[in-house]
Amino acid sequence: xxxxxxxxxxxxxxxxxxxxxxxxxxxxxxxxxxxxxxxxxxxxxxxxxxxxxxxxxxxxxxxxxxxxxxxxxxxxxxxxxxxxxxxxxxxxxxxxxxxxxxxxxxxxxxxxxxxxxxxxxxxxxxxxxxxxxxxxxxxxxxxxxxxxxxxxxxxxxxxxxxxxxxxxxxxxxxxxxxxxxxxxxxxxxxxxxxxxxxxxxxxxxxxxxxxxxxxxxxxxxxxxxxxxxxxxxxxxxxxxxxxxxxxxxxxxxxxxxxxxxxxxxxxxxxxxxxxxxxxxxxxxxxxxxxxxxxxxxxxxxxxxxxxxxxxxxxxxxxxxxxxxxxxxxxxxxxxxxxxxxxxxxxxxxxxxxxxxxxxxxxxxxxxxxxxxxxxxxxxxxxxxxxxxxxxxxxxxxxxxxxxxxxxxxxxx
Numbered sequence: 588x589x590x591x592x593x594x595x596x597x598x599x600x601x602x603x604x605x606x607x608x609x610x611x612x613x614x615x616x617x618x619x620x621x622x623x624x625x626x627x628x629x630x631x632x633x634x635x636x637x638x639x640x641x642x643x644x645x646x647x648x649x650x651x652x653x654x655x656x657x658x659x660x661x662x663x664x665x666x667x668x669x670x671x672x673x674x675x676x677x678x679x680x681x682x683x684x685x686x687x688x689x690x691x692x693x694x695x696x697x698x699x700x701x702x703x704x705x706x707x708x709x710x711x712x713x714x715x716x717x718x719x720x721x722x723x724x725x726x727x728x729x730x731x732x733x734x735x736x737x738x739x740x741x742x743x744x745x746x747x748x749x750x751x752x753x754x755x756x757x758x759x760x761x762x763x764x765x766x767x768x769x770x771x772x773x774x775x776x777x778x779x780x781x782x783x784x785x786x787x788x789x790x791x792x793x794x795x796x797x798x799x800x801x802x803x804x805x806x807x808x809x810x811x812x813x814x815x816x817x818x819x820x821x822x823x824x825x826x827x828x829x830x831x832x833x834x835x836x837x838x839x840x841x842x843x844x845x846x847x848x849x850x851x852x853x854x855x856x857x858x859x860x861x862x863x864x865x866x867x868x869x870x871x872x873x874x875x876x877x878x879x880x881x882x883x884x885x886x887x888x889x890x891x892x893x894x895x896x897x898x899x900x901x902x903x904x905x906x907x908x909x910x911x912x913x914x915x916x917x918x919x920x921x922x923x924x925x926x927x928x929x930x931x932x933x934x935x936x937x938x939x940x941x942x943x944x945x946x947x948x949x950x951x952x953x954x955x956x957x958x959x960x961x962x963x964x965x966x967x968x969x970x971x972x973x974x975x976x977x978x979x980x981x982x983x984x985x986x987x988x989x990x991x992x993x994x995x996x997x998x999x
Contacts, residue, residue, distance in 0.1 A: 595627050598630050604679070620918065620968075702722075719978050720760050830933050875902055905951050
């Protein structure tokens with residue numbers, strides 16, 4: 588058994604051949620990035636992946652184990668009938684790798700939970716589990732008729748695929764999916780009680796908004812977050828002391844609006860001591876109502892920085908942050924985020940966005956596109972994260988910051 592530490596999670600996935608060198612789909616990379624901060628994550632990857640591909644994943648997700656790429660053996664078996672056509676189309680083979688199965692089974696007892704994020708990964712589910720098994724549905728396989736692989740499947744194979752998918756959905760502890768995928772799964776017979784609790788409950792403060800216009804904004808930059816959080820508070824104090832006060836030569840005509848709840852007395856006093864700094868109660872949507880032209884996220888000390896940045900971009904506004912924050916993000920942020928090197932560059936970037944309509948439009952459009960692609964994936968990832976934490980804590984165990992050293996290609 589492993590030494591007491593962070594929860595141990597087995598994550599079963601497959602190679603996404605369309606992802607190229609990245610190896611895993613964008614959705615999977617987002618989920619793994621979110622979970623890796625709180626769990627000791629062991630990735631078991633089915634499909635064609637080599638040592639270089641596995642090493643890239645380990646380098647990108649520093650605390651994650653990644654195993655796969657086992658050579659074929661005489662013990663390998665074909666997938667069950669319902670998965671063969673899909674496996675050939677997506678992975679290039681319908682063979683289940685016995686050595687990967689054995690590597691998973693050897694460590695099965697150490698895992699506190701299992702996440703399956705692809706129907707084609709189900710043959711690798713260990714025979715016995717110590718905790719919940721969650722399924723992360725990126726698509727409804729039996730309904731995705733427009734996909735490239737669909738023409739490979741004969742109608743009989745489709746019926747078998749549908750039965751496999753339905754059986755798997757009914758066997759797991761819970762299913763996590765974006766709203767549009769969840770609705771398709773419900774139509775295929777999934778019980779509403781098995782869906783993640785937040786299905787259909789996208790909170791208004793993180794819902795995507797209509798693109799704004801330059802004329803719909805003012806010379807205002809905004810921040811939104813829980814103002815009682817120590818890490819948020821430390822970043823805001825850094826922003827006010829190191830950026831806002833010294834940068835008044837560039838920022839004298841710009842207002843800073845801090846939106847959130849539970850601001851402590853030191854923050855209220857610091858805001859009052861600065862020019863054009865205003866505190867508001869509310870959520871992220873307040874930034875639009877206030878006519879902010881950009882969002883500022885110092886991210887000097889916070890965790891889950893990529894989630895914060897994508898949520899900020901969901902307002903359709905450019906996001907100004909620090910290089911320190913971007914370096915801790917696993918997401919592909921694009922041009923919607925402007926990373927600055929130091930307080931002086933941050934104040935200058937605010938000044939430029941406040942006064943250059945073309946520059947603002949470029950980054951605002953990029954922010955809107957990135958949020959549209961990634962926001963729902965981050966929400967599902969955090970729903971799954973909360974479920975895993977709750978399940979672990981119910982067992983009476985507690986998290987700490989122990990991080991395991993990743994093993995070799997065949998070590999989970």
